[in-house]
Amino acid sequence: MDPLAYTYEDPELGRFHIRASSRARRLTFRAKERELWVTVPAGAGVDEVKRAIESLRPRLRTMLSAAFRPAPIGPGFRLDAPCFRFLLEEGTGKRFLLLREGDGGAKLVYPPQTDWADDALQAWLRRVVTEAMRRRAKEVLPLRLEMLARAHKLTFRTVKINSSAGRWGSCSARGDINLSLYLVLLPLPLIDYVLLHELAHTCEMNHGPRFWKLLDTLTGGRARSLRDELREHRCAF
Numbered sequence: 001m002d003p004l005a006y007t008y009e010d011p012e013l014g015r016f017h018i019r020a021s022s023r024a025r026r027l028t029f030r031a032k033e034r035e036l037w038v039t040v041p042a043g044a045g046v047d048e049v050k051r052a053i054e055s056l057r058p059r060l061r062t063m064l065s066a067a068f069r070p071a072p073i074g075p076g077f078r079l080d081a082p083c084f085r086f087l088l089e090e091g092t093g094k095r096f097l098l099l100r101e102g103d104g105g106a107k108l109v110y111p112p113q114t115d116w117a118d119d120a121l122q123a124w125l126r127r128v129v130t131e132a133m134r135r136r137a138k139e140v141l142p143l144r145l146e147m148l149a150r151a152h153k154l155t156f157r158t159v160k161i162n163s164s165a166g167r168w169g170s171c172s173a174r175g176d177i178n179l180s181l182y183l184v185l186l187p188l189p190l191i192d193y194v195l196l197h198e199l200a201h202t203c204e205m206n207h208g209p210r211f212w213k214l215l216d217t218l219t220g221g222r223a224r225s226l227r228d229e230l231r232e233h234r235c236a237f
Helices: 046-067 119-151 181-185 188-201 209-218 223-230
Strands: 005-010 014-021 028-032 035-041 078-080 085-090 097-100 106-110 158-162 169-171 176-180
Touching: 005 046, 014 046, 028 046, 035 046, 085 119, 106 119, 119 158, 119 176, 119 181, 119 188, 169 188, 176 181, 176 188, 181 188, 188 209, 188 223, 209 223
Parallel strands: 014 035, 085 106, 158 176
Antiparallel strands: 005 014, 028 035, 078 085, 097 106, 169 176
16 A cells, blocks of 8 residues: 555545645645545544544535535436436426326426526525425335334334435434435435444444444345445435
8 A cells, every 4th residue: 555645435424535745734635526535744644534534524524515516407307216206397388387296206397488597596496306305205215214124123213304415314322313315316225225224323323343244234245335336326416
């Protein structure tokens, strides 16, 4: 391993690219697309980087989210996931019309002369899509979590759906589970992985060896491969 450049994998935030510089006087973090880059003073070790990550974790989540720039919504926009579908369709009227689909998705009919470059319209469209996603998440995620908990004889106290763009889920020491509405954009095996990950935290509140052993048991030995696959996705659309 080149001592001047190496990587560190964080269970939540993913891969950090770490580079030592003789001119650096402190640790500097920057986000680029899906990963974080760290410049450290010469001689700084990975333990120092880990401590900095823990102290800056909320800020680093925000940095990752801000670095992701979603494409504008316009003709041809479509979300097509196993649990959620959303599409735009040109209409003939003068107003937008949101229709629910029978498979749990939604369709937004738009006027022919829509100005897609309007920033206010883009913000409104994102709210519309997000709320449709939230409704679908509330329909499917709590039920699936309950099914998995019963199947593996695990228990949780409550479940809530939030709009977190920094993490897929979390579990408190009391067994309260929070799930991001963006989970409905994932393939089904990855949805189950996140739900099982949080259920495993009802027994093991850290990411130590016992946690990964339990999660391996729950996922048929695929805990780390599913984790790596999940890192190719973002809490966003």
